[in-house]
Amino acid sequence: MKLVRTSADDLTALQACFFASVSVLAAADYTPEQRRAWVDLALNNAEDWRQKLATQFGWKAVENETVLGFILLVPQDNLVDWLYVAPAAANNGVATQLLRELERTARNLGMSQLETHASVTAQRFFARRGYEVVEQQVVEAGGSHLPRALMRKSLQ
Numbered sequence: 001m002k003l004v005r006t007s008a009d010d011l012t013a014l015q016a017c018f019f020a021s022v023s024v025l026a027a028a029d030y031t032p033e034q035r036r037a038w039v040d041l042a043l044n045n046a047e048d049w050r051q052k053l054a055t056q057f058g059w060k061a062v063e064n065e066t067v068l069g070f071i072l073l074v075p076q077d078n079l080v081d082w083l084y085v086a087p088a089a090a091n092n093g094v095a096t097q098l099l100r101e102l103e104r105t106a107r108n109l110g111m112s113q114l115e116t117h118a119s120v121t122a123q124r125f126f127a128r129r130g131y132e133v134v135e136q137q138v139v140e141a142g143g144s145h146l147p148r149a150l151m152r153k154s155l156q
Helices: 008-025 032-043 046-055 094-108 120-128
Strands: 002-005 057-063 066-074 079-085 113-119 132-141 144-154
Touching (some): 002 094, 008 066, 046 066, 094 113
Parallel strands (some): 079 113
Antiparallel strands (some): 057 066, 066 079, 113 144, 132 144
16 A cells, blocks of 8 residues: 555545445444435535645555545644545554654644544544544534534644
């Protein structure tokens, strides 16, 4: 597996990975209706995805030209965004390697802390890596309410 910087050309592959991740890995924590609303909200904003991919720091984990996972750093917001892993690659260190690369880059940019809006599914992963819940949140999407948490980690 190798980590490669993302670009706007990766949109279709990243969205496919996102869809699979939310559909399968989040099934234990979100209802089918919640997952459908989550996917619809994200996939209906393709232009936002393209813009972020073109202007932010993103990485994808790739093996045999298959995207195993991806992550995005939004430096101006100190934000870890879009950490998703393909179901077949879950629990194989993909997310950990992506997050390490993002945190290394954030430190090199002089950032002192990072935040993320972690799904219920992702909160355990981030907590094991030093992120603490700052606030419980609920996002409304397509008539569904999606719980998540704002989590923060000091990089110092």
